[in-house]
Amino acid sequence: MNIAYSTELICFLILSAVIVAGSLAVVLLENIVYSAFILGGVFMAVAGLYLLLNASFVAAAQILVYVGAVNVLILFAIMLVNKKEKLTSIEGLKTRKLISSGVCGGLLILLLRVSITTKWNLPGPTSIGEEATERIGEHLFTDYLLPFELASILLLMAMIGAIVLARREVSIPTDDINVLKNKKSLSDKKIPLLSENSLK
Amino acid sequence: MNSGIDLEMSFTQGIQNLGLSHELAHLLWIPLPMLLVLVSAVIGVLVTVWLERKISAAAQQRIGPEYAGGLGILQPMADGLKLLVKEDIIPAKADSVLFTVGPILVLVPVILSWLIVPFGQNLLISNVGIGIFLWIALSSIQPIGLLMSGYSSNNKYSLLGGLRAAAQSISYEIPLALAVLAIVMMSNSLSTVDIVEQQNTAGFLSWNIWRQPVGFIIFWICALAECERLPFDLPEAEEELVAGYQTEYAGMKFALFYLAGYINLVLSALLVSVLYLGGWGFPISIDWFSSLIGLSIDNPLVQIIAASLGIVMTILKAYLLVFLAILLRWTTPRVRIDQLLDLGWKFLLPISLVNLLITASLKLAFPMTFGG
Numbered sequence: 001m002n003i004a005y006s007t008e009l010i011c012f013l014i015l016s017a018v019i020v021a022g023s024l025a026v027v028l029l030e031n032i033v034y035s036a037f038i039l040g041g042v043f044m045a046v047a048g049l050y051l052l053l054n055a056s057f058v059a060a061a062q063i064l065v066y067v068g069a070v071n072v073l074i075l076f077a078i079m080l081v082n083k084k085e086k087l088t089s090i091e092g093l094k095t096r097k098l099i100s101s102g103v104c105g106g107l108l109i110l111l112l113r114v115s116i117t118t119k120w121n122l123p124g125p126t127s128i129g130e131e132a133t134e135r136i137g138e139h140l141f142t143d144y145l146l147p148f149e150l151a152s153i154l155l156l157m158a159m160i161g162a163i164v165l166a167r168r169e170v171s172i173p174t175d176d177i178n179v180l181k182n183k184k185s186l187s188d189k190k191i192p193l194l195s196e197n198s199l200k
Numbered sequence: 201m202n203s204g205i206d207l208e209m210s211f212t213q214g215i216q217n218l219g220l221s222h223e224l225a226h227l228l229w230i231p232l233p234m235l236l237v238l239v240s241a242v243i244g245v246l247v248t249v250w251l252e253r254k255i256s257a258a259a260q261q262r263i264g265p266e267y268a269g270g271l272g273i274l275q276p277m278a279d280g281l282k283l284l285v286k287e288d289i290i291p292a293k294a295d296s297v298l299f300t301v302g303p304i305l306v307l308v309p310v311i312l313s314w315l316i317v318p319f320g321q322n323l324l325i326s327n328v329g330i331g332i333f334l335w336i337a338l339s340s341i342q343p344i345g346l347l348m349s350g351y352s353s354n355n356k357y358s359l360l361g362g363l364r365a366a367a368q369s370i371s372y373e374i375p376l377a378l379a380v381l382a383i384v385m386m387s388n389s390l391s392t393v394d395i396v397e398q399q400n401t402a403g404f405l406s407w408n409i410w411r412q413p414v415g416f417i418i419f420w421i422c423a424l425a426e427c428e429r430l431p432f433d434l435p436e437a438e439e440e441l442v443a444g445y446q447t448e449y450a451g452m453k454f455a456l457f458y459l460a461g462y463i464n465l466v467l468s469a470l471l472v473s474v475l476y477l478g479g480w481g482f483p484i485s486i487d488w489f490s491s492l493i494g495l496s497i498d499n500p501l502v503q504i505i506a507a508s509l510g511i512v513m514t515i516l517k518a519y520l521l522v523f524l525a526i527l528l529r530w531t532t533p534r535v536r537i538d539q540l541l542d543l544g545w546k547f548l549l550p551i552s553l554v555n556l557l558i559t560a561s562l563k564l565a566f567p568m569t570f571g572g
Contacts, residue, residue, distance in 0.1 A: 002223060003223045003224070003227060004223065033298075033351060037298065037344070037348060040344050044341075056328060056329060056330045056334075057329075057330050057333070060330050060333050060334055060336075060337040061337070063337040063338070063340065063341065064333075064336060064337040064340050067340060067341055067344065068337065068340020068341065068343070068370075068373070069340070069370070071344065072340075072343050072344060072347070072366055072370060075344065075347050075366070076347070076363065076366060076367075079347065079350075079351055079359065079362075079363060080363070129329070130328075130329030131329075132329075133329060133330065133390060
């Protein structure tokens with residue numbers, strides 16, 4: 001066994017262990033902030049797996065999108081609304097947990113069975129390494145153009161939706177000291193993109 | 201095309217001559233450049249701290265550190281030693297695990313980014329194909345560390361500082377990436393080595409700053425914001441937030457934040473010099489110069505001189521930018537948080553998009569000068 005192969009194997013084992021343990025922790029931990037941080041760790045471990053497969057561009061994109069954007073947004077949302085309140089106990093929580101763990105276990109067994117019975121083409125296609133960036137670009141602008149554009153339209157729609165939600169008309173405080181000034185500046189600023197009526 | 205000095209080749213060959221296998225030789229080689237870069241990063245920080253003290257003193261008509269070593273050169277060492285032996289305090293109600301991991305998550309990505317900083321043709325740790333994209337991806341990990349330390353300190357100033365830091369670095373990452381994208385489009389490569397080589401065809405006239413003046417300014421502003429330097433140091437604005445996410449930290453954990461900040465500053469300056477100021481390139485083309493004295497470019501002497509000149513040029517350019525950053529820090533007032541976000545989203549983002557569009561059209565119109 002040569003050094004390169006054993007290094008790869010060790011890295012793979014460590015990364016897989018991190019991913020499995022981390023994902024379990026994300027679901028099972030009581031503290032939601034811990035879950036969010038561990039989720040970032042799982043995303044990074046997945047990026048490590050991509051690196052092992054010689055897909056460095058995908059790995060970097062994974063870190064940029066999932067760790068840098070998605071996970072930070074999740075953390076942001078949690079921290080801004082992190083109220084320490086007692087949740088009212090739900091009836092029959094134990095049976096619910098049992099049912100959901102049964103469903104999850106069944107799904108796991110199904111997937112394991114599929115992965116064992118499938119005849120995998122080994123060794124898989126050789127990776128193209130550094131050339132991958134160019135190849136991804138080519139594919140995005142030729143045969144995957146339509147899905148690419150559809151995804152961007154979807155994102156645009158989500159963005160417009162977020163703006164509409166965030167820019168609801170606010171009631172102007174009338175008992176303020178600088179009533180007139182306030183009114184002017186607020187009415188200057190807060191002209192909603194779409195008014196409340198047009199939403200209905 | 202000369203390949204320059206390849207230290208790795210000579211090292212692995214030397215080891216192999218001693219009777220070890222090629223793989224083992226490679227394995228022995230790997231830690232060496234990493235260690236070298238780590239040491240140079242830390243020395244770069246020490247120099248920057250000293251410069252910061254001296255220049256701020258000059259800006260405020262003081263003398264600055266005087267007694268520790270000649271002209272106070274040893275002052276940063278003394279600072280570091282003090283932080284090293286200070287008591288490490290974890291607040292009683294803080295979350296001790298997150299409190300410890302936070303600073304590490306802030307420092308590690310910054311150090312990892314040094315992977316792609318070239319000091320010469322073969323003088324970088326790894327010429328990875330994704331090059332500059334790796335830096336953008338790694339720098340997006342940092343806000344998680346900041347949020348983590350802000351949250352775990354159990355202090356409202358810390359939490360506000362952490363949230364501000366994350367908001368700031370998310371909003372300035374986008375114009376930064378778009379400015380880099382314009383450069384990448386011109387050099388047809390993400391690799392930092394290719395980006396520098398593409399600029400060193402005709403001395404300083406071919407530097408990217410002439411072709412991307414707007415991109416240069418956008419990149420510099422965003423880099424300052426990412427480093428949380430003074431016009432944009434809102435996350436640790438001492439008049440409002442005590443010290444932001446650093447408030448509860450002491451000893452070595454505080455030193456990690458301190459180190460990360462300064463390493464990031466030096467790194468940003470280095471990357472500005474790589475992306476816009478021709479990296480290791482001398483203002484006058486070396487090829488032309490060596491043909492003037494009548495020496496071949498492959499001459500060992502010329503090679504060594506060119507390599508050391510390259511290192512000196514990279515560091516010189518970077519430190520000129522560090523000087524500029526320090527001068528900015530001690531002469532400009534801080535922006536407000538709404539002004540900061542306005543600047544990022546309503547000004548820099550559209551401008552950088554327009555810059556990208558113009559670069560693309562210029563590339564189509566003049567493929568010779570804008571890298572076809």
